[in-house]
Amino acid sequence: MKRFYKICLILCLVFTVAGAGCIIAAAAMGFSFTDSYNYVREKINGYTRRDLDSVEEKLEFPKESVKRISITVGSKDLSIVRGQGDQIVLTTEGGRKLFRSELDTNNKELTIKSISRRTHWFFYDYGYERAVLSIPRDVNLDTFRLDVGSGDFSSEELTSKSMNIQCGSGDIKLDGIRSETIDIQCGSGDIGANIWDSRENYRYNITVGSGDVVLDGHELEHDNKRGAWGKGTKSIDVNCGSGDIDINFLNNI
Numbered sequence: 156m157k158r159f160y161k162i163c164l165i166l167c168l169v170f171t172v173a174g175a176g177c178i179i180a181a182a183a184m185g186f187s188f189t190d191s192y193n194y195v196r197e198k199i200n201g202y203t204r205r206d207l208d209s210v211e212e213k214l215e216f217p218k219e220s221v222k223r224i225s226i227t228v229g230s231k232d233l234s235i236v237r238g239q240g241d242q243i244v245l246t247t248e249g250g251r252k253l254f255r256s257e258l259d260t261n262n263k264e265l266t267i268k269s270i271s272r273r274t275h276w277f278f279y280d281y282g283y284e285r286a287v288l289s290i291p292r293d294v295n296l297d298t299f300r301l302d303v304g305s306g307d308f309s310s311e312e313l314t315s316k317s318m319n320i321q322c323g324s325g326d327i328k329l330d331g332i333r334s335e336t337i338d339i340q341c342g343s344g345d346i347g348a349n350i351w352d353s354r355e356n357y358r359y360n361i362t363v364g365s366g367d368v369v370l371d372g373h374e375l376e377h378d379n380k381r382g383a384w385g386k387g388t389k390s391i392d393v394n395c396g397s398g399d400i401d402i403n404f405l406n407n408i
Contacts, residue, residue, distance in 0.1 A: 212245070212246070212247040212252050213244065213245070213246045213247075214244070214245045214246075214256055215242040215243070215244050215245075216242065216243045216244075216245075216256075216258050216265055217241060217242060217243075218241055218242060218243050218290075218291050218293075218294050219241075220258065220260055220263055221243055221258070221263055221264075221265045221294070221296070222263040222264070222296055222297045222298075223262065223263060223264035223265070223296060223297055223298045223299075223300075224264070224265045224266075224267070224296060224298075224299050224300070224315075225264060225265070225266045225267070225298075225300040226266075226267045226268075226288075226300065226301045226302070226308075227267070227268040227269060227302045228269055228301070228302065228303045228304060228306040228308055228325065229268075229269035229303075229304045229305075229306055230269070230304055230305045230306045231253045231254065231269040231286065231306045232285055232286065232306050232307045232308070233253075233254070233267075233269075233286045233287075233288065233306065233307075233308050234285070234286075234287050234288070234308070234309045234310065235287075235288045235289075235290055235308075235309070235310035235311065235313055236287055236288070236289050236290075236310075236311055237289075237290070237291075237292050237311050237312045238289030238290055238291045238292070239291055239292070240291060241291070242291075243265065243288070243289065243290050243291070243294070244288070244289040245267065245286065245287075245288050245289075246286070246287045246288075246289070247285075247286045248285055248286075248287075252270060253269060253270060253286045254267050254268060254269050254270060254286055255267075255268055255270055256268075267288070269306070290313065292312060294314070295314045295315070295316075296313075296314065296315035296316070297315065297316050297317065298315060298316065298317045298318075298319070299313065299315035299317070299318045299319070299334075300318075300319045301318075301319070301320050301321065301327075302321045303320075303321065303322045303323060303325040303327060303344065304323045304324070304325060305323060305324045305325050306325045307325050307326045307327070307328075308325065308326075308327045308328070309327070309328040309329075309330070310328070310329050310330065310332065311330045311331055312330070312331040312332075313329065313331075313332045313333070314332070314333040314334070315332075315333075315334050316334065316335050316336065317334065317335065317336045317338075318332065318334045318336065318337045318338065319338045320337075320338065320339045320340070320341075320346070321340045321341075322339075322340065322341045322342060322344040322346060322398070323342045323343070323344060324342060324343045324344050325344045326344050326345045326346070327344065327345070327346045327347070327348075328346075328347050328348075329346075329347065329348040329349065329350075330349050331349055331351055331405065332348060332349070332350055332351065333350070333351045333352065334350075334389075335388075335389045335390075336389065336390050337350075337390070337391045337392070338392045339391075339392065339393045339394070339395075339400070340394050341366075341393070341394070341395040341396065341398040341400065342396045342397070342398065343396060343397045343398050344398045345398050345399045345400075345401075346395075346398065346399075346400050346401070347400075347401045347402075348401070348402045348403070349403050349404075349405055350402065350403070350404050350405065351405050351406055352389070352404060352405075352406055353404055353406050354370075354371050354385075354387075354404045355385075355387060356387040356388065356389050357385055357387040357389045357390060357391050358385035358386060358387050358388075358389070358390050358391075359385045359390075359391050359392075359393075360390070360391070360392045360393070361375070361391075361392075361393045361394075361395075361400075362393070362394045362395070363375075363393070363394075363395040363400065364395065364396045364397055365396070365397045366395045366396065366397050366398045366399045366400065367399045367400070368393070368395070368399070368400045368401075368402075369399075369400070369401045369402070370402050371402065371403055371404050372403065
């Protein structure tokens, strides 16, 4: 048994040295490991007939049936765009479904959650996937809730009476939102928000650790990063750990 063990050990050392020598020789001759990886990946994706521009899933919901939206992003990326017509549309482009959705017609609540997958082929490229939620411009929601883990989220011209945003390490971009109550809870991700309103209409409650806060173009000093001020009837609550917050108002007097 000891002899067999020694023979196996010697063979392993020989193959290791030979392999290292081949790698060094290939690198000296201009061999590119990145190009080889990309070549194999493209071949595998080609053999599976994966069309990166194909629409994997398209779901439509009547806009009059939705007054509440709840989204859990997880590690996926999702964007909300301004739409037209009578339908709220969720589209996934790429090779697989990224989210599952459910419409509660009694409460008029649309729930969207990212799908957790355990399998992932090494050479199979999922980098081109994206999910887009199209909401017509004239849709005014009662509540909008968003929970982002490590994925990124962006939206344009979203209107809701109440907004609740929770962010772990992902980045959030809210462009042209309208809301009476905005609640933002941020861990280490960055959040940027452009609000269609005047800053005088809001009262603020901000608590930030090591992150930076820019409020309407003015960076808050350390002593002012914790506190409440303002006398408006609308409210913005921000609680941030180490992420950065940038809030701007697009309709100042």
